[in-house]
Amino acid sequence: MSELAAASGLPVATVKYYLREGLLPAGEATGATRARYGEEHVRRLRLVRALTEVAGLRLEAVRAVLAAVDDEDRSFHDAMGSVHHRLTGPGAEPSPGAVAQVAALVERRGWHLYEPNPHALALARALDALSGLDRPADDALLDDYADAAQAVAERDIAAVGREDRVAGAEHAVVGTLLLEPVLLLLRRMAQEDASARLG
Amino acid sequence: MSELAAASGLPVATVKYYLREGLLPAGEATGATRARYGEEHVRRLRLVRALTEVAGLRLEAVRAVLAAVDDEDRSFHDAMGSVHHRLTGPGAEPSPGAVAQVAALVERRGWHLYEPNPHALALARALDALSGLDRPADDALLDDYADAAQAVAERDIAAVGREDRVAGAEHAVVGTLLLEPVLLLLRRMAQEDASARLG
Numbered sequence A, B: 001m002s003e004l005a006a007a008s009g010l011p012v013a014t015v016k017y018y019l020r021e022g023l024l025p026a027g028e029a030t031g032a033t034r035a036r037y038g039e040e041h042v043r044r045l046r047l048v049r050a051l052t053e054v055a056g057l058r059l060e061a062v063r064a065v066l067a068a069v070d071d072e073d074r075s076f077h078d079a080m081g082s083v084h085h086r087l088t089g090p091g092a093e094p095s096p097g098a099v100a101q102v103a104a105l106v107e108r109r110g111w112h113l114y115e116p117n118p119h120a121l122a123l124a125r126a127l128d129a130l131s132g133l134d135r136p137a138d139d140a141l142l143d144d145y146a147d148a149a150q151a152v153a154e155r156d157i158a159a160v161g162r163e164d165r166v167a168g169a170e171h172a173v174v175g176t177l178l179l180e181p182v183l184l185l186l187r188r189m190a191q192e193d194a195s196a197r198l199g
Helices: A002-008 A012-020 A039-054 A059-070 A078-087 A094-107 A119-130 A140-162 A165-198 B002-008 B012-020 B041-054 B059-068 B077-085 B098-111 B118-132 B140-159 B163-197
Strands: none
Touching: A002 A012, A002 A165, A002 B077, A012 A059, A012 B118, A039 A059, A039 A165, A039 B098, A039 B118, A059 A078, A078 A165, A094 A119, A094 B163, A119 B041, A140 A165, A140 B059, A140 B118, A140 B140, A165 B098, A165 B118, A165 B163, B002 B012, B002 B041, B002 B077, B012 B041, B059 B118, B059 B163, B077 B163, B098 B118, B140 B163
């Protein structure tokens, strides 16, 4: 147990908590108070740690993500869809105008999406929030953002295509969730630079 | 108070809570149990709601963002830097290798950043997490992500340049934080589409 904690960089108490919460499978018992843990336990702990500390997920969301990763009866595409859909919770009903704006964007891009699509609904809600603050996101902004988003998404999926199916589900999680903060941090850094040049 | 709640789409109890917590300035008292609220109160409530519901910030982070927005003795660039820096909390010390990889990226891009830069440190921590899961982000990936991030960042800052300075601080918050979920949701949608085409 203490070796497991050291290998994952987590306190022993946290490892015990994850075991109790079922986020980490039990080790192979080798005595009344000892158990053997393997490389897959270390890897799972690193994944849980990265999802909480880097991607900022709450434990409930981590649990949903792990369930999708562990469900081996899924294609990679289904696993990714499941992970995505579990992460976007329900929210207020977006306005018809925002829903139509998102639908038009999807149509312009020629994207084929799961329907009903929770991301499209969440995006419509974000557009409503921006409009409510007198900063509506117009189609030109959405197109520019979609250009950037699609460029990285195509790259992400091409990288996954070379992996096998089972590795794919975890890769989908890592590639989707852990690269999200990477993209946002780079945007903030580039904004700082652009803003400094603006003066 | 009930009109304020209706205009912002929040329950009365939430509006009262935000008032108690100092996230919303007090209204002008017009009697023992009545106060007058203006358009700026509605706008502030919408901002708080968007920061919590759309950008997913906790109240403590919302408070830090509002402090930066309300500090009028700042240039736009300073306000944005302050917002950014308050959002990236302290974390584990990243590995020297990851720090060097980020520094080399910043050098390649020719970015001028605040030093020490909390985003660069957070990015290095994210790279460590990816490496720990056997999915290291190589320089080619970072360059592609930085291309996409910089494209939207240049657009964001150009849009702000046309605003006046005081509006700029709030615009920085809205443009930085509320467009983050827009970018991530579009990436997830584009990933779904690319994954469907892959089969």
